[in-house]
Amino acid sequence: MADQIPADALPADAPPADVPAGAAHHRLGAAVRRHLGRHPRAAALADRLTPRSVRARTTLAACASVAVVLALASAAVITLLRINLERTVEADAREQARTVARLATDGHLAGPLPLDHGTDFIQVLDANGTVVATSQNLTGHPPLAPTGHRNGHRTFNLDAPGHAHHHQRVTSIAATTPTGPVTVYVGASLRTADAAEGLTTAALAALSAVLLFTVGALTWRATGRALRPVEAIRAEVAAIGDRDLNRRVPEPRSNDEIARLAGTMNAMLQRLEAAGTRQRRFIADASHELRSPLTVLRTQLEVALAHSDPDVHTDLVTGALEDTERLQALAADLLLLARLDTTDHDWPDEPVDLADLVHTTITARGAEPHPVAVHAPVTVTVPGNPLWLRRLLTNLLDNAQRHAHRHITISLTTDRASGYAVLDVTNDGTPIEPADREEIFERFARLDDARSRDEGGTGLGLPIARDIAALHKGTLTVLDAPGTTTFRTRLPIPAEPPQDT
Structure with a gap:
């Protein structure tokens, strides 16, 4: 049996020993919140003291995380050290008790019992609780009696000189003597264990403080260096006005x-x-x-x-x-x-027959300066807006009529491999140079030979046609054909459903 004797009593203001540390911490936090609720100025001060910057919050979080880890690791080290030292002391005390028990069994308990190194006292009691033999330091001392329990061990009232200010581990062994049964009590000092625990605690506290300071300083410096490009970007963006859109933010060389x-x-x-x-x-x-x-x-x-x-x-x-x-x-x-x-409209998906659209548009336009030949042998249906697709074709025809010399051709085919309907509007006018084939789709753009007001163009027909094609998820481009100018419109066609066999 092993017991522990704490010489000092608990402070009067200490929490009860049976109260868990987590519950006490929870009550403390609740008390702080209630106090702040009753004192608005204190709450405002706490709010002002809360870190605002990412740098401060990161440093605080890193220090808090490391502090928690260090606290847990230190507690584990101190606990393991304490357990190991107490087991060593208890083993020595038990060995001393066995030696005294053998002496009692042999009837050799006369005189003060010798103390081994690390043993504080020895007391042997008979079945009636009378002291049979003791060590020198307990001569005349009454029998040891338990006074209560603390920290899971029985406590004893020990008034021997020199043993009132440190813990002890008490081991008891029963033995049989020629005169009857006795109980041997051996008390081993935990002074060395207490000193080692205190020294280790102080060393770990100092090391933890140094580590926390180092982690905080390194985190503060590293976070500052990491956020320096962000601050440069923020400052540059803040300085850019609606007239300075040519400015650019600095790009760090790191690929992060x-x-x-x-x-x-x-x-x-x-x-x-x-x-x-x-x-x-x-x-x-x-x-x-x-x-x-x-x-x-x-x-x-x-x-x-x-x-x-x-x-x-x-x-x-x-x-x-x-x-x-x-x-x-x-x-x-x-x-x-x-x-x-505008970007708030959906993709138009009304079925539109392009062949019928071409024929009705040509018929509705009536007489034209140049004849229009139509080659649309098949019916091609695409999802779209018929009014906008008619406007696309009308704009292409207006452009072709202004620049054609003698005739215009409209061809409608399908490219099933790529899933597109192909609408070509060709005129025999002056071909467009490759360098100008994108410029003509700019708004109000005109080539040098097309600036005459008599031609009636506004410079918006082709840009509108391309925007309509893009709205229908298609394209409008100029083909490279010798002696002619062909505007090709590609519009996606729905996939054909599989036929039942």
Whole structure:
């Protein structure tokens, strides 16, 4: 049997020994929250002391995590050390008790019993509780009697000099003597174990403090270096205004998340710059396109107002009507472009027969300056908006009529391998140079030989046609054909369902 004798009593304000540490911590946290709730100023101060920056929060989290790990590891080390030392002391005390028990069995208990190294006292009691033999330091001492339990061990009242301020491990062994049974009590000092535990605790506390300081300093420095590019990116973005979209954020050389963030930001700024450039150019071109017919219209009206000749009035009103129609067409094109530029509409999916669309469009246009030959031998159905697809074809036909020399050809085929319907509008006009085949799809763009106002174009027909094709998940391109100009529109066709056999 092993017992522990704590010499010092617990402090008066200490929590009861049977209260778990977690419950005490929970009650302490609840008390702090109630206190802060009753004191708004304290709550505001605690809120101000809460770290705001990522750097401070990261450092605090790292230190807290390391502190928890160090606390658990230190507790484990101290516990294992304490258990090992107490087992050693208990083994020595038990060996001393066996020696005394053998002496008792042999009837050699006379005189003070010798103490081995690390043993504090020996006391032998008979069945009546009378002291039979003791060590020198317990001579005249009454029998040891338990006074209670603490930390899972029985406690004893021990008034022997020199043993009131440290723990002891008491071992008891029963033995049979010629005069009757006795119980041998041997007390081994835990002074060495207490000293080792205290020294180890102090060393671990100092080492933990050094490690926490090191971890905090390294985390603070590493986080600052890691966030320095982020701060540079933030500062540069904050300095970029709507007139400085040509500026770019610095890109770190490291191939990490921050470098990819900077690259993404620069790509976004490049898109914004391109969009801003297109918007400014569009506004300038639209202003120019609107100013020219308005100026001519005003001039015609002023001349008509200054002359009273009916023939002059008729000519001027006819010209004004033509400019008004041009303005109306330009406004309609601008409105359609605004609708196509919105991103809140879904992909149109109404079934549209392209062959029928081509024939009805040609018939509705009536007489044309140049004849149109149609080659649409098969029925091709695509999902789309019939009004917008009709507008696409109309714009391509208007462009072909303006630039054709003698005739225009419309061809409709299917490319089942790629799943597209192919609509070609070809005219025998002057071919478009390869360098100009993308420029003609820019809004208000005209080639040098196509700037005559007599041709009636607004510079928006081809861009509108390409936007409609893109809205239908298709493409509109210019083919490289000698002596002719072909605009090819490719629109996806739905897959044919498998046929039952």
